[in-house]
Amino acid sequence: DVKVTQSSRYLVKRTGEKVFLECVQDMDHENMFWYRQDPGLGLRLIYFSYDVKMKEKGDIPEGYSVSREKKERFSLILESASTNQTSMYLCASSPPGGAYEQYFGPGTRLTVT
Amino acid sequence: AQSVTQPDIHITVSEGASLELRCNYSYGATPYLFWYVQSPGQGLQLLLKYFSGDTLVQGIKGFEAEFKRSQSSFNLRKPSVHWSDAAEYFCAVGNQAGTALIFGKGTTLSVSS
Numbered sequence: 001d002v003k004v005t006q007s008s009r010y011l012v013k014r015t016g017e018k019v020f021l022e023c024v025q026d027m028d029h030e031n032m033f034w035y036r037q038d039p040g041l042g043l044r045l046i047y048f049s050y051d052v053k054m055k056e057k058g059d060i061p062e063g064y065s066v067s068r069e070k071k072e073r074f075s076l077i078l079e080s081a082s083t084n085q086t087s088m089y090l091c092a093s094s095p096p097g098g099a100y101e102q103y104f105g106p107g108t109r110l111t112v113t
Numbered sequence: 114a115q116s117v118t119q120p121d122i123h124i125t126v127s128e129g130a131s132l133e134l135r136c137n138y139s140y141g142a143t144p145y146l147f148w149y150v151q152s153p154g155q156g157l158q159l160l161l162k163y164f165s166g167d168t169l170v171q172g173i174k175g176f177e178a179e180f181k182r183s184q185s186s187f188n189l190r191k192p193s194v195h196w197s198d199a200a201e202y203f204c205a206v207g208n209q210a211g212t213a214l215i216f217g218k219g220t221t222l223s224v225s226s
Contacts, residue, residue, distance in 0.1 A: 004156070031211060040122075042203065042218040043157075050212065058213065090156060097211045099164050101147060104156035 023091030
């Protein structure tokens with residue numbers, strides 16, 4: 001059974017803290033993605049990675065960075081968390097090519113106070 | 114630019130009644146189309162997908178969707194809704210490279226008894 005796991009389901013951080021969100025997939029997928037989900041806005045792509053150490057900006061990369069040192073792991077980093085980054089964060093993975101669906105993790109609900 | 118529109122923010126359907134959720138897309142080439150479902154507090158699960166061929170596609174949980182190129186639509190249907198179908202539904206369009214999905218803003222389905 002395919003699996004994408006995220007390190008935390010709920011996270012509360014203070015403004016200015018550095019925050020790491022971890023995502024691990026066990027399907028040997030090349031592509032990995034980080035989305036942000038907000039009510040009424042749907043899912044918006046923050047970053048994606050198509051290979052180890054490779055990354056591409058999505059639609060809303062400002063305030064975020066990513067790291068992919070191993071194929072199975074994709075980390076989202078908030079260098080200095082702000083209250084407007086309070087949101088649900090979803091990680092996904094997929095094989096290369098558009099003919100494949102993305103598999104999603106359960107999400108991390110981050111609150112920045 | 115690619116875009117997806119889900120015109121209905123919230124729909125309420127009686128249990129046992131039929132359901133149709135609307136999705137319109139904008140994409141310059143042959144689209145790769147997906148419907149995902151998200152139960153409260155969960156990640157997204159793929160219901161069905163369309164890449165080519167038969168324009169009526171069957172998915173899990175008794176759902177189906179019809180691709181209509183002339184109307185740029187990919188509407189999701191179910192003949193008889195169950196209370197467990199209450200969730201948020203997302204339509205998405207993908208590119209051939211598989212590097213991103215563009216999601217609609219979602220439709221929340223409530224099921225009344």
